[in-house]
Amino acid sequence: SMDPLGAPSQFVDVDTLPSWGDSCQDELNSSDTTAEIFQEDTVRSPFLYNKDVNGKVVLWKGDVALLNCTAIVNTSNESLTDKNPVSESIFMLAGPDLKEDLQKLKGCRTGEAKLTKGFNLAARFIIHTVGPKYKSRYRTAAESSLYSCYRNVLQLAKEQSMSSVGFCVINSAKRGYPLEDATHIALRTVRRFLEIHGETIEKVVFAVSDLEEGTYQKLLPLYFPRSLK
Numbered sequence: 001s002m003d004p005l006g007a008p009s010q011f012v013d014v015d016t017l018p019s020w021g022d023s024c025q026d027e028l029n030s031s032d033t034t035a036e037i038f039q040e041d042t043v044r045s046p047f048l049y050n051k052d053v054n055g056k057v058v059l060w061k062g063d064v065a066l067l068n069c070t071a072i073v074n075t076s077n078e079s080l081t082d083k084n085p086v087s088e089s090i091f092m093l094a095g096p097d098l099k100e101d102l103q104k105l106k107g108c109r110t111g112e113a114k115l116t117k118g119f120n121l122a123a124r125f126i127i128h129t130v131g132p133k134y135k136s137r138y139r140t141a142a143e144s145s146l147y148s149c150y151r152n153v154l155q156l157a158k159e160q161s162m163s164s165v166g167f168c169v170i171n172s173a174k175r176g177y178p179l180e181d182a183t184h185i186a187l188r189t190v191r192r193f194l195e196i197h198g199e200t201i202e203k204v205v206f207a208v209s210d211l212e213e214g215t216y217q218k219l220l221p222l223y224f225p226r227s228l229k
Contacts, residue, residue, distance in 0.1 A: 009122070010066055011066050011067070011068045011121075011122035012060075012062065012066050012067055012068060013068045013122075014058065014067055014068060014069040014164050014166065014203050014205050015203070017058045017060050017205065018058070019054065019055045019056065019057060019058050019203075020054045020055075020057040020058065020059060020220060020224050020226070021051060021054030021055040021057075021226070022055070045221065045222050045223070045225040046222075047191055047222075047223055047224070047225060048225070049225045049226070049227055049228050050195075050224075052198065053191070053194045053195065053198060053224060054224050054226065056194060056198065056201065056202060056203055056204055057190070057194075057203075057204055057206070057220075057224055058203060058204070058205040058206065059205075059206050059208065059213075059216055059217065059220060060205050060206065060207050060208070061207075061208055061209070061210065061213050062207055063086075063089050063207065064086060064089075064090070064166050064167070064168040064205075064207035065086070065089040065090045065092075065093045065094075065121060066093075066122070067122065067123060067166035067205060067207060068122035068123065069122075069123055069163075069164035069165065069166045069203065069205065070123065070124055070125060070157070070160075070162035070163050070164045070165065071115075071118075071123055071124065071125035071126065071127050071156075071157060071160075071162050071164075071165050071166070072090070072118070072121065072123040072125075072126055072127070072165070072166040072167075072168070072207075073126075073127050073128075073129060073153055073165065073166065073167045073168050073170065074086060074087055074090050074126050074127070074128045074129070074168065075087065075129060075130075075131055075168050075169070075170045075171075075172050076108070076128055076129070076130055077130060078107050078108060078109065078110065078130055079107050080102045080105060080107055080108055080114075080128055080130075081102075082172065084172045084173075084174065085209075086168040086169075086172070090121070090126060093120060093121055094118060094119040094120050094121050094126065095119050095120040097117075097119045097120075098116060098117075098119050098126070101116045101117065101119075102116060102128070105128075108128055108129070108130050109130065110130045110131070110132050110133075110145050110148075111129075111130065111132070111144075111145040111146075111147075111148030111149055111152065112129065112130065112148070112149075112152060113127050113128065113129045113149065113152035113153045113155075113156050114127070114128045114129075115127055115128075115156060115160070116128065123166065125160070125162070127153050127156055127157070127165070129149040129152065129153055129170060130149070131145070131146055131149055131170045131171045131172060131175055131177060132145035132146055132175065132177070133175050133176065134171070134175060134176040134177040134178070135176075142177065143181075143185060146170065146171060146177065146182060146185050146186075147185055147189055149170050150167075150170065150185065150186055150189035150190065151189055151193070153165065153167070154189070154190070154193045154197075154201075157200075157201060158197055158200045158201065161200070162201065163201060163202045163203070164201070164202055164203035164204070164205070165201065165203070165204055165205070166205040166207055167186070167190075167204065167205065167206050167207065168207055169182070169183075169186070169206075169207075169208060169209075169212050170182070170186070179211075179212060179215050180215055180219070183212070183215050183216055183219050184219060186206070187216075187219055187220060187222070187223040187224070188223055190204055190223075191223040191224060
């Protein structure tokens with residue numbers, strides 16, 4: 001899309017991204033060894049194959065701040081001043097009004113989600129959330145906080161009738177949450193939400209970096225199986 005000055009926009013429209021369901025068709029069609037792949041993959045998914053749900057989910061390698069959708073998710077700390085790559089990019093693109101707006105919110109508790117406008121982003125809103133600090137001896141508490149982050153973001157999206165949400169990876173590296181454990185929570189929470197409230201939301205994008213993409217690709221078929229097998 002072009003902006004008024006005629007320069008190509010850096011923003012990416014979520015409707016142009018292939019869904020998890022779409023990318024699956026190419027795989028199945030291009031491969032005669034599908035049966036072999038399924039045999040060596042002995043992990044059974046606890047979730048049923050659901051074409052509609054798969055069509056709503058997108059895995060995208062890129063910066064969440066660039067997504068043109070109803071809301072994107074920012075991961076921060078309790079004072080909403082965390083310096084991490086996701087936040088930095090959102091602040092840079094949203095412009096100075098965002099910082100001002102955030103000060104009015106007076107922080108955010110771990111597991112909560114708070115809403116601001118998107119300002120100069122393509123996204124209309126930003127949902128700010130605070131992931132837990134991870135300590136293995138308090139693992140259960142951390143799990144329930146991270147679950148609350150995803151759940152509260154989705155709840156807010158539903159209440160505000162948002163048609164699309166772009167998730168960053170909420171567990172920031174400096175908070176020490178093991179990536180694979182965190183990814184299970186992210187995918188399971190979104191899958192359950194879409195099972196129950198799927199009609200309220202059209203697209204959920206997981207925006208990941210190089211570092212996270214492999215883990216998401218490995219775990220997505222568990223929560224969003226791509227065939228009846």
